[in-house]
Amino acid sequence: MPHSFSSRKRNQYIQQMQASVLDVLVIGGGITGAGIALDAQSRGLQTGLLEMQDFAAGTSSRSTKLVHGGLRYLKQFEFGLVAEVGRERAIVYENGPHVTRAEPMLLPLVKNGSLGKLGASIGLSVYDLLAGVKSSERRKMLSAQETLQREPLLRPDILQAGAYYFEYRTDDARLTIEILKExxxxxxxxxxxxxxxxxxxxxxxRITGVQAEDRLTGKTYEINAKKVVNATGPWVDTLDSKDDPSKGDKLHITKGVHIVLDHAKLPIRQAIYFDAPDKRMVFAIPREGKTYVGTTDTTYKGEMEHPLMTEEDKTYLINAIRYMFPDTKVQASDIESNWVGLRPLIRQPGKGPTEISRKDEIFQYASGLITIAGGKLTGYRKMAERVVNILSEQFSKDEGKTVPACQTAKIPVSGGNVGGAAKFREFVNQKTQQGISLGLSEKYARKWSEMYGANVEQLFSRLKDSTGETNTFGLPPELVVQLQYSLEEELTATPTDFFIRRTGALYFNIDWVRQWQEGVVAYMANYFGWDIKTTEIHSQTLQSRLAEAGGLVVA
Structure with missing residues (x-):
């Protein structure tokens, strides 16, 4: 089986997947499927994974990008969920400090808000206890004056107090891809x-495999596996109904929209978790010279591959910003980009979108199919462990095969071998100096070191050989290196994969995408040997994603 992840070897990987019977086939390449694949493979089960779009193209690149401890779930009295995801975020951080970092969070407490000072103090104390929060990151209660000193943009006439605590921010798509790479x-x-x-x-x-279609070539294949797991997120019901039509109505799909502004338009000093006018809680988070704000939470029944923001979504978030930060005068025209994610929640009759539990649930069918639905990004590793524990029991019963216990709590994701999270800053500083010595600007040397972790060495080694291609395609050397790396080490198949899931640029640096899109398309056309028609298709797809993210297309 391969230990590479190169786009040039797609056909080889397909052939190898067909050549034998897999122990486990995971359907779905989001964070849950990636976690299951790593857990199963690390326990010695030969595992394959199929994703109908790009990896993380669904929910796992469209979240609020927080590996959070679940403070909001205290309101639903889901203490077990808070405890589990609180512990899990520490593990995610330790195993992938290059894709996870501590994010100080300010919680303003306002008149007639969703939380009072006493409730917030008790809630955050319980949160610290349940989540096992380390002492340096435990909550601090603030007066109204102290809260305004930390964030002067807050609306003073309704502010009563504040709380200061920590969440963890991630790049959700890159986290997913680093898990898959491992x-x-x-x-x-x-x-x-x-x-x-x-x-x-x-x-x-009993299910013994799947029929699959390569959406890039149109070819169909049969892939055999002893066990098949459905981890397709919002598409869980769709796939389950192919096995049993009566099992296709488990989910309540909700939609979450985030908008991105230039940081100068909403120049908050740190991340803020605040009340919208309807008392729903909304995040505003600074990142890479931008501020992103979200999320909405509404029932969704439309097209799922490319859900769109509506004028109502846009208005809701702009009004939320104006309500809490009135002096900023943010307008809808200030929105640079947006993304829309779908949450696959387990249906609970009589409950609205914000009331439905975020717990995961595992379903086992007479055909042998195992399906996992619901859950949160933060809990992906425990979700995977529960699924593979079931597989382990089945292999023991069916074949007398002993499968080891879960090991992923101690397995760094790809790029995570940096000497531990506590040493990550030291690692970044060292690698930044190394990058500068190779001719990179400090900006790129530091960004690469933070973004790729231990894998930055592979980008440094490619930097020396990029000059000729830079001249041919008119691309700067650092872009060529990132593109090369994504093609050879991250199974990038289209320009959209590169600009959204491999770099995050379409959301957080959309002008950079517009500047270099033609060169990247040309580079990839040459790399893959695309004909004119194929090149045009990929170019048009990128144009569509740019229009959607830029708000030029709304539902």
Whole structure:
């Protein structure tokens, strides 16, 4: 099985996946599927993974980008969930400090708000206890004056007090891809743009594999596996109904919208978790010279691959900003980009979108199919552990095979071997100086070191050989190196993959995407040998994603 993740070897990976019977086939390449693949493979189960879009293209690149401890779930009295995700965020941080970092969070407490000072103090204390928060990051209660000193943009006439605590911010798509890269390094096989179109059954009506279509070539394949797991997020019901039409109505899909502004338009000093006018809580988070704000929470029943922001969504978030930060005078025209994510929640009759539990649930069917639905990004590792524990029991019963216990709490994701989270700043400083010595600007040397972690060495090694290609395609050397790395080490298949899931630029640096899109498309066309028609298709797809993110297309 391969230990590489190169776009040039897609056909080889398909052939290798077909060549034998997999122990486990995971359907879905979001954070949950990636976590299952790593857990299963690290326990010695030969694992394959298929994703019908790009990895993390669904919910796992469209979240609030927080590995958070679940403070909001205290309101629903989900103490077990708070405790679990609180512990898990510390593990995620330790195993991937290059894709996770501590984020100080300010919680303004306002008149007639969703939380009072006493309730917030008790709630955050319980949160600290349940989540096992380390002493340096435990909550601090603030007076109204102290809160305004930390953030002068807050609305003073309704401010009563404040609280200061910590969450963890992540790049959700890159976290997913780093988990997958580690699974592949351990021997798993993962493919994007391969859609499962049906199941294969034996005489006892047990699933023994899948029929799959490569969406890049149109070719179809049969892939055999002893166990099949459905981890497709919002598409769980769709896939389950292919196995059993009666099992296709478990989910309540909700939509969350985030908007991105230049930081100068909303120049907050730190992340803020604040009340909207309707008492829903909204995040405003600074990142890379921008401030992003979200999220909405409404029932969704439309097209799922590319959900769109509506004028109502836009108005809601702009009004929330104006309510809490009135002096900023933010307008809808200030929105630079947006993203829309779908939450696959387990249906709970009689409950609205904000009331439904975020707990995950595992379903087992007579055909042998195992489905996992619901859950949160923060809890992906425990969700994976529960699924693979079930697989372990089945292998023991069916084959007498002993499968080791879960090991992922101690397995760094790809790029995470930096000497531990406590030493990450030291690592970044050292690698920044190394990058500068190779001719990179300090900005790029530091950004690469933070973004790629231990894998930055691979980018440094490519930097020396990028001059000729830079001249051919008119791209700057640092962009060529990132593109090369994504193609050879991250199974990038399209320009959209690169600009959204590999770099995050379409959301946080959309003008950079517009500047270099033609050169990147040309580079990839040459790399893959695309004909004119194929090149145009990929170029038009990127244009569509740019229009959607820029708000030029709304639902």
């Amino acid at each position: 699974a592949v390094q351990q021997g798993a096989v993962a493919l994007n743009y391969v859609k499962v179109i049906g199941f294969i059954y034996n005489a006892q009506k």
